[in-house]
Amino acid sequence: MLKMIVPDMVILDISMPGLRGIEAAREINALYPDIHVLILSMHKSKEFLSMALAAGAKGYLLKEDSGDELLQAIDQIRKGQTYLSRKLINEFPSAIISICRGNYKTDSDPLTPRERQVLQLIVEGNADRQISEQLYISVRTAHRHHANIRSKLSLRHTADLVRYAIAQGYITSHPYAAIPIRYG
Amino acid sequence: MLKMIVPDMVILDISMPGLRGIEAAREINALYPDIHVLILSMHKSKEFLSMALAAGAKGYLLKEDSGDELLQAIDQIRKGQTYLSRKLINEFPSAIISICRGNYKTDSDPLTPRERQVLQLIVEGNADRQISEQLYISVRTAHRHHANIRSKLSLRHTADLVRYAIAQGYITSHPYAAIPIRYG
């Protein structure tokens, strides 16, 4: 993957949805602990930041950040420090503080229990309306959870959600309901 | 499943999407060949009919058919004959003829090659627009294929399609694309 050259620093250009970029960072960190990993991400979320740092990243910048900030980040990381996107710091100050205290999530599951529940229903083929009826919440709230799930995972399509859920082991059984049988 | 009683006839009330009802018919036919299986189905499609007969069903009625026709079907099946929904016969005469000649599909995959291709793209997370661009067809045609797939499988939601595709082994690998890695 890294061929013959062992660089001092790797810039992970995460332009894809899902958690593959995080996994890549984790792998690099495990195989080459001396390599500094700087993540240049499209994901403007504290969940991704948290997971990235948990995976051993030394820096986290957004795609939309300036080239100047990139140079500054590279410089600072080479000195052995950690650099985070200023925009992200301004956006989620409390989460950053929490992370700085070492409280980043080590698990790769950024969803809340309720969101996992909604995801389960989505994957089972329920529309938002049906989800709202089953959970006794408004369609709005079902939409909200749905949107938050998509946002946190950066997965735009339902199909992606289903594949993600299956890969993560959310789906336990019953691909279809049982067939009622009557005697004639 | 059938408990202690072994009935002469089983009416399979297929009100669920997917191919579970067909599988149930196949099981019953394999375990109790003497039991006549009459399928009372919501699926007004020749694909389901074909698969039902291939699975050993002796009759195929639609939910929308009248009670009179149900009685007639039961009577005819008890005499050892096969009964098919009149509506279905009128709807797909040529397919019925083909089936009567023994040409029903033994496989459980009613999709055409093109439809399988489209399904593959759907479950990979592509919207119809993107599918049309990849296959060099109009969005309309992509819609058409998509609709035909849903119709044939009686699966309304994308999530169901994804689960079906995974269960059928359509999905081989690459849940997500590879991450581009650059050297800094």
Place this chain on the structure above:
DNA sequence: ATCCAAATGGCGGGATCTCCCCATTTTTGA
């Protein structure tokens, strides 16, 4: 030759999703 399935493309309307914005209440954790 003729029928038919498969693939192509279209129209219209209503439902649904997607993505922004916003708020309040409850629960949890430090």
Place this chain on the structure above:
DNA sequence: TCAAAAATGGGGAGATCCCGCCATTTGGAT
């Protein structure tokens, strides 16, 4: 106790989906 997170609910705009209906072209099978 106090701040943050989680869960709840809403508006609106635009894209997309879903489901009927329709037609044409092509190629394969009888």
